[in-house]
Amino acid sequence: MVLFYLLVLTFVALVAIGGYDSTMRLIGYGDLTLRYQFIRLRMYFMGLKMKRQLDQDRKELLKYLENTDG
Numbered sequence: 421m422v423l424f425y426l427l428v429l430t431f432v433a434l435v436a437i438g439g440y441d442s443t444m445r446l447i448g449y450g451d452l453t454l455r456y457q458f459i460r461l462r463m464y465f466m467g468l469k470m471k472r473q474l475d476q477d478r479k480e481l482l483k484y485l486e487n488t489d490g
Contacts, residue, residue, distance in 0.1 A: 434443040 431443070434446065438446070
């Protein structure tokens with residue numbers, strides 16, 4: 421409950437100091453930054469998955485080429 425009061429107090433202080441529009445822009449910036457970090461995290465895991473799949477495909481290709489050369 422205390423955290424909620426601190427959040428409301430912070431929001432009121434931001435509106436009092438910078439105005440409503442500036443506060444909403446700041447909150448929008450924070451929202452976009454958080455979403456961007458989430459997307460970057462998902463991209464990191466996609467990259468790991470793609471690297472694993474490409475390594476596996478490369479091994480299979482080399483094994484296939486080794487068997488067909490002889």
